[in-house]
Amino acid sequence: MNEQNKAVLDYAARLLAPRAMSEKMLRDKLTAKNFPQEGIDYAVERLTELGALNDGEYARMVARYYVDRGFGRQKVDQELRRRGISHEIAQEILPGLAPCSRQVVAYLEKTIRGHYTDKRLLRKAAAGLYRRGFSWEQINTAIDVYCDPQLREEPGEQENVEDREE
Known part of the structure; x- marks a missing residue:
């Protein structure tokens, strides 16, 4: 691992330490800091391997949050899309939501x-x-x-x- 990839990985880990986020959100934040695409790809891949970055778990957490506050499936789907969750992951989660x-x-x-x-x-x-x-x-x-x-x-x-x- 070169120094540049290490710097991107360290920064990405610091971003994920206080709160979970989707892969897209993490990529957007790293891109905004002008990190090279190679370093971003490395950090995302490594954090996914370690389990620190998991779109499925993040999507379930977001869905539970909105359902617990009385929102319907359409609002949950909208929030998942806004946060960069893929259509496939959202379609796995949405049918399992309890009616409110x-x-x-x-x-x-x-x-x-x-x-x-x-x-x-x-x-x-x-x-x-x-x-x-x-x-x-x-x-x-x-x-x-x-x-x-x-x-x-x-x-x-x-x-x-x-x-x-x-």
């Missing part, structure tokens, strides 16, 4: 606040869910289920059940 039904319901409760027939609030909720990366099919289904009086537990019904148990 709990987060969708929480978002609908926060936005609609019991006004199930207010068209303006329903449009606002739908637009917000779309921006969070949910498909229109998922949004329409969630709103239909959430606003269906037969599927909703009414507070009065809950109290009656509790009264009967005593």
Whole structure:
């Protein structure tokens, strides 16, 4: 290993020490520092061999982050592409993402606040869910289920059940 390759490898390792990143992000940072392409290729190859650079693990970490915050598959896919994750890796991860039904319901409760027939609030909720990366099919289904009086537990019904148990 020549001195130039060693310098690129050392710098790349320092970049990866505090936080994970994709191969593309690392290459972009090294290129911005005007390192030669040969040194960049060597550093990326060596760090991948050592396990310090792993696009698959990084993509899973990013996907978990966004799913845990209530974002849908489209938003996760968009973030993965923005961070330089290949289409193949993204397609391996996206089908395994759990649906965010709990987060969708929480978002609908926060936005609609019991006004199930207010068209303006329903449009606002739908637009917000779309921006969070949910498909229109998922949004329409969630709103239909959430606003269906037969599927909703009414507070009065809950109290009656509790009264009967005593």
